[in-house]
Amino acid sequence: MTAVDRLRDSRTAVLSLGAVLAMLVLPFTGILSTFHLGLVISAMVLALFAMSFNLLFGYTGMLSFGHAAYFGTGAYTLALALDGQLGFLPSAFESFFPALLLAVVVAALVALVLGYLCVQRGDIYFAILTLALSMMLYETIYTWNDFTGGSDGITVLAEPIELGGLTLNLIDTGTFYYLTLAILVVSIVFIWRLINSPYGELLLSIRENPERATMIGVPVKRYQLSAFVIAGTFAGLAGTLFAVRTFIVTPHTLHWSMSAEPVMMTLLGGPSAFVGPIIGAVMFVGLEQFLSNITEYWQFGLGLLIVPIVLFFPDGLVGILRGDSGGIVDVRDYLSGLVGDEPTGKEDTHE
Amino acid sequence: MSDPLLELDGLTKRFGELTAVDDVTRSIHEDDLTALIGPNGAGKTTIYNLMTGVLSPTSGSVRFMGEDVTDLEPHERVHRGLGRSYQVTNVFEGLSVRRNIRAPIIARSKQRWNLLGSTTEEIESETDRVLDLVGLGDIEDTECSALSYGDKRRVEIGVSLATDPNLVLLDEPTAGMNPTETERMVDLVQNLDAETEQSFFMTEHDIEIIFSIASRILVLDRGAVIADGTPEEIRQNERVQSAYLGGEA
Amino acid sequence: MVTLDSIALAIVSGIANGMLLFLAAVGLTLIFGVLDVLNFAHGSLYMLGAYFTYFLVSDGGLLASLPGSFWLALVVAPLLVALVGVVMERFIIRPVYDQDHEFQLLLTFGLVLVIDNGARILWGTDFRSVSPPGLIDFQINLLGSGYPFYNVFLIIVGALAALTMWLVFERTRVGKIVRASSQDRGMANALGVNVPLVFTGTFLLGSLLAGLGGALAAPYQSIQPTMGESIIIESFIIVVIGGLGSFGGAFAGALLIGVVNSLAFLYLPSLQPVIPFLLVAVVLLTRPAGLFGKEVAA
Ligand SMILES: Nc1ncnc2c1ncn2[C@@H]1O[C@H](COP(=O)(O)OP(=O)(O)OP(=O)(O)O)[C@@H](O)[C@H]1O
Numbered sequence: 025m026t027a028v029d030r031l032r033d034s035r036t037a038v039l040s041l042g043a044v045l046a047m048l049v050l051p052f053t054g055i056l057s058t059f060h061l062g063l064v065i066s067a068m069v070l071a072l073f074a075m076s077f078n079l080l081f082g083y084t085g086m087l088s089f090g091h092a093a094y095f096g097t098g099a100y101t102l103a104l105a106l107d108g109q110l111g112f113l114p115s116a117f118e119s120f121f122p123a124l125l126l127a128v129v130v131a132a133l134v135a136l137v138l139g140y141l142c143v144q145r146g147d148i149y150f151a152i153l154t155l156a157l158s159m160m161l162y163e164t165i166y167t168w169n170d171f172t173g174g175s176d177g178i179t180v181l182a183e184p185i186e187l188g189g190l191t192l193n194l195i196d197t198g199t200f201y202y203l204t205l206a207i208l209v210v211s212i213v214f215i216w217r218l219i220n221s222p223y224g225e226l227l228l229s230i231r232e233n234p235e236r237a238t239m240i241g242v243p244v245k246r247y248q249l250s251a252f253v254i255a256g257t258f259a260g261l262a263g264t265l266f267a268v269r270t271f272i273v274t275p276h277t278l279h280w281s282m283s284a285e286p287v288m289m290t291l292l293g294g295p296s297a298f299v300g301p302i303i304g305a306v307m308f309v310g311l312e313q314f315l316s317n318i319t320e321y322w323q324f325g326l327g328l329l330i331v332p333i334v335l336f337f338p339d340g341l342v343g344i345l346r347g348d349s350g351g352i353v354d355v356r357d358y359l360s361g362l363v364g365d366e367p368t369g370k371e372d373t374h375e
Numbered sequence: 376m377s378d379p380l381l382e383l384d385g386l387t388k389r390f391g392e393l394t395a396v397d398d399v400t401r402s403i404h405e406d407d408l409t410a411l412i413g414p415n416g417a418g419k420t421t422i423y424n425l426m427t428g429v430l431s432p433t434s435g436s437v438r439f440m441g442e443d444v445t446d447l448e449p450h451e452r453v454h455r456g457l458g459r460s461y462q463v464t465n466v467f468e469g470l471s472v473r474r475n476i477r478a479p480i481i482a483r484s485k486q487r488w489n490l491l492g493s494t495t496e497e498i499e500s501e502t503d504r505v506l507d508l509v510g511l512g513d514i515e516d517t518e519c520s521a522l523s524y525g526d527k528r529r530v531e532i533g534v535s536l537a538t539d540p541n542l543v544l545l546d547e548p549t550a551g552m553n554p555t556e557t558e559r560m561v562d563l564v565q566n567l568d569a570e571t572e573q574s575f576f577m578t579e580h581d582i583e584i585i586f587s588i589a590s591r592i593l594v595l596d597r598g599a600v601i602a603d604g605t606p607e608e609i610r611q612n613e614r615v616q617s618a619y620l621g622g623e624a
Numbered sequence: 625m626v627t628l629d630s631i632a633l634a635i636v637s638g639i640a641n642g643m644l645l646f647l648a649a650v651g652l653t654l655i656f657g658v659l660d661v662l663n664f665a666h667g668s669l670y671m672l673g674a675y676f677t678y679f680l681v682s683d684g685g686l687l688a689s690l691p692g693s694f695w696l697a698l699v700v701a702p703l704l705v706a707l708v709g710v711v712m713e714r715f716i717i718r719p720v721y722d723q724d725h726e727f728q729l730l731l732t733f734g735l736v737l738v739i740d741n742g743a744r745i746l747w748g749t750d751f752r753s754v755s756p757p758g759l760i761d762f763q764i765n766l767l768g769s770g771y772p773f774y775n776v777f778l779i780i781v782g783a784l785a786a787l788t789m790w791l792v793f794e795r796t797r798v799g800k801i802v803r804a805s806s807q808d809r810g811m812a813n814a815l816g817v818n819v820p821l822v823f824t825g826t827f828l829l830g831s832l833l834a835g836l837g838g839a840l841a842a843p844y845q846s847i848q849p850t851m852g853e854s855i856i857i858e859s860f861i862i863v864v865i866g867g868l869g870s871f872g873g874a875f876a877g878a879l880l881i882g883v884v885n886s887l888a889f890l891y892l893p894s895l896q897p898v899i900p901f902l903l904v905a906v907v908l909l910t911r912p913a914g915l916f917g918k919e920v921a922a
């Protein structure tokens with residue numbers, strides 16, 4: 025490790041510690057109303073969702089358009105368990121933490137089964153299949169009225185939790201804020217370790233060049249599937265928090281438009297940076313607040329943002345702040361290309 | 376003579392009407408630096424794809440170190456000691472040189488399923504060793520996309536060597552190189568062949584290079600082996616001259 | 625009741641629906657085959673085709689007062705959609721021809737957001753409908769029951785479109801040029817083919833077909849902004865089954881999905897929504913390269 029690395033590492037450590045401390049005291053500062061604190065919770069939940077997505081997209085090179093399948097599975101499992109509808113299980117699962125654990129395990133299992141199908145054919149089919157299979161789950165939940173409540177969904181009532189003399193009332197915004205923060209921080213540390221591990225390094229090799237990764241002895245499909253299951257697990261975890269926060273779970277949590285949210289957040293923040301999805305989640309919640317005042321169909325505005333971001337700033341806000349857009353198309357080239365007839369961005373690479 | 380390292384038996388590959396590899400039966404031995412030559416489209420790369428498992432043969436089999444590997448996945452063949460470099464540079468562009476070399480080393484160690492820890496000393500020192508071997512030590516932190524073409528080809532070889540292969544398949548290691556780069560690459564291959572345990576099996580367009588470094592040459596034409604022998608024998612062979620050398624001049 | 629007649633009728637309906645699926649999926653697969661671009665917004669073009677038709681023929685529409693307005697709309701709406709497609713290709717997609725497929729998907733996903741939500745903002749989310757023109761708005765007697773002729777009309781138009789396309793691609797010089805450009809851009813360029821023009825032309829044709837599908841769907845199903853997302857997901861399923869870039873795969877896949885859906889709707893209504901997806905799973909596990917997929921090596 026060089027001195028520069030050490031310096032960078034210690035700077036990261038100080039910054040992260042500072043961020044966690046700031047988040048810890050935030051509710052006490054009084055600068056946020058309950059409503060705004062709620063928005064912060066939403067951003068944290070979505071940040072977790074987006075990070076799980078980016079473990080696949082940014083670190084393994086797999087674009088999942090069906091990530092809501094695991095998010096929604098987590099949400100539904102928690103709701104059904106708390107509601108006592110999983111009668112075949114011990115009643116212990118009707119309380120929050122066991123139900124949460126169950127939800128995460130079920131999300132992982134669903135990710136294992138669907139993921140197995142999705143990694144069968146590489147490249148572009150992966151995106152298509154994740155989308156298609158997540159919509160299958162959506163249709164199933166939507167049609168399976170008796171069990172899932174169909175389009176009405178299931179209300180989520182988290183009873184207060186007794187924890188060693190301490191009573192946690194999840195309906196209380198402040199309490200839920202801290203629970204969400206704790207889960208988010210632990211997850212971030214876990215994902216950070218993961219991408220910096222030997223295993224994570226092989227994921228990077230798959231992102232860069234799956235064909236070559238095979239030829240250096242990486243069982244590519246097995247790695248892709250394992251990353252998919254890990255990502256699905258964290259998405260399920262985010263889904264459980266989402267369920268508690270919104271008090272109701274509807275089929276929308278599995279719909280492709282829900283799958284699109286982590287995609288958009290990651291693009292906004294920047295997939296190439298670890299914090300990209302977190303920043304993107306904050307931007308997303310902010311944009312939603314701002315744009316939905318103008319039109320109910322506020323994602324129109326998001327689309328107008330996404331197109332130029334992908335073209336010119338694929339490293340998102342983080343890339344722009346770093347002063348390195350990473351764009352394949354230069355804005356000026358593009359604009360002059362519109363006037364002249366030169367096609368832009370069609371540089372052939374060495375073959 | 377020792378047991379053959381690699382044996383191809385009746386190896387055939389058809390793409391629709393086209394027979395790209397036609398009933399090839401040959402063995403490759405450890406002590407040789409074997410070369411596979413033939414005009415464009417003769418089927419050299421396809422033979423490599425069959426040996427490494429990227430394609431499965433229409434018929435015939437591949438044995439490696441005495442074991443039938445015809446039905447094994449590519450990565451399983453790599454673990455058994457079959458390494459490969461590509462005709463078109465095919466490295467991990469967005470990663471540093473060091474990470475390019477380290478990845479295959481992780482992939483063959485137990486660390487490959489280490490999800491939360493860090494790499495071990497062993498892996499790091501093995502990485503250093505391979506970096507030295509191909510002379511990339513001083514640019515180890517450079518991202519591959521920023522390297523010159525010649526350096527990239529060295530990374531390409533380094534990545535293959537880092538899999539710790541018994542046999543390395545080099546598909547046109549000097550493709551697209553300028554004379555200086557070519558010379559450095561030829562030196563590298565010669566040194567590696569002399570100094571390390573690995574054996575090499577290479578294809579090459581530049582026949583002079585082949586004649587100067589190979590000890591055995593197979594000539595492929597339209598998928599079939601039309602000659603097999605020492606450089607001297609190949610030079611004399613009339614069929615080769617008409618099918619290949621003649622066409623080249 | 626399961627009778628041979630009812631099965632036969634369900635199959636005919638399935639083929640009719642399959643033709644609409646084909647018109648959508650074939651453009652997707654054609655653009656992928658030639659341009660190597662996967663256009664997520666292709667379904668949105670289909671949706672626009674249906675809306676354009678509605679606004680052309682409904683009360684106060686541009687063509688409403690003309691005789692044969694539906695027939696005119698069947699020409700005009702696809703042309704308008706093709707125009708949208710060409711603008712899209714020229715200004716947004718052209719710069720990313722050589723990029724990763726993921727990249728193209730993300731970009732065109734942005735377009736889906738713009739077009740689909742734009743439609744909601746402009747036209748609301750209410751269902752709209754168009755009735756078939758009098759000429760073909762009648763029932764025929766098929767196997768002893770009354771059957772809407774419009775479905776038969778769909779089959780005829782779809783089959784004609786498929787046949788024309790096949791003839792153009794297999795038998796004409798234009799077809800040869802397009803196939804050459806899809807196989808090797810550099811070579812086609814060297815041979816004097818105007819590759820950018822071929823690409824734009826292909827995108828135009830693909831959009832036109834999607835627009836035609838949408839226009840034909842206008843009297844067949846209710847028109848709403850979510851039509852685009854449904855059809856793109858169905859098209860994706862079709863190309864997974866048939867193999868991306870394969871004309872025959874798109875045709876066979878579309879008819880298969882159409883017929884299976886229609887039979888399932890009749891006999892397994894509760895499972896119907898998931899059956900296409902199960903079909904995908906079966907294909908993946910048994911024929912990983914798709915029904916018409918080809919072996920590719922590095
Ligand atoms: N995946 C494939 N599908 C169809 N045909 C193929 C495929 N791969 C190779 N071919 C054909 O097989 C023949 C042999 O090709 P191959 O690449 O093995 O030749 P080569 O000897 O390596 O040529 P070069 O010297 O140009 O590298 C060629 O005619 C080629 O077009």
Ligand SMILES: [Mg+2]
Nearest residue numbers: 419420421462
């Ligand atoms: Mg070759």
